[in-house]
Amino acid sequence: MVAVPKTMDNDVYGTDYCIGFSTAVTRSVSFIHQLRTSTGSHERIAVVELFGRNCGETSLLSAYLSGVDRAIISEVPYDPQLLADYLMEDKAHNPSNYAMVTISEGATMLDGQIHEWGDADAYGHRKLGGIGLATGDVLKQLTGQDIVYQQVGYLMRSGAPDALDLMVAVNYANMAMDLIDRESSNQMVALRSGTYTTVPVETIMQGVKRVDVDALYDEKRYRPLVRQVTGKPMFLY
Secondary structure: OEEOOOOOOOOOOOOOOOOOHHHHHHHHHHHHHHHHHHHHHOOOEEEEEEOOOOOOHHHHHHHHHHOOOEEEOOOOOEOHHHHHHHHHHHHHHOOOOOEEEEEEOOOOEOOOOOOEEOOOOOOOOOEEOOHHHHHHHHHHHHHOOOEEEEEOHHHHHOOOOOHHHHHHHHHHHHHHHHHHHOOOOOEEEEEEOOEEEEEEHHHHHOOOOOOOHHHHEEOOOOEEOOOOOOOOOOOOO
């Protein structure tokens, strides 16, 4: 057996990068920028729900790169009233009178539950989705503002991959075939510190890969807070 890390959440332990992550972030940033036009012209609050079951890296980086006002991630439950207050401040300070927030599909409100539906799959996972809509409904009640709700979801991971994902996928495939040719089994191809390498498959069970909240996120103000990037991987996980 030879493994290739492929999840757009970029949450496989043992590698800095999983196929699909760059495309997902690139698409999300593009959609967020496009959504600014309608959100600003209607002077509303936009809630953009992105994929991310247990790891909020897509929400965090998409917000960071697109200049979104607030970002809700899977790792930190949030207070709806506090978020509403922040977004109203952001809206008031914006010359175009609008505000935007990204939210991971696996995010939860304080004392709330993950929004799941449908039957569990072979791995025990039910489908996620709807926390953005629920958040929008609560924000409308708390602020009296009209809400633009956009669930990006599958659009993040559909269509042609970007150049970085193409390069990594091709190189991972070539590495995997080389391992097979050499009959080197129970390995996972990986990127570590910018270098292609392999790790034993059991490495993925030795930890969890999540957002480094202390280094990258302001959990009191619900926004990216990149204190420094020296020594961090390219994608700052």
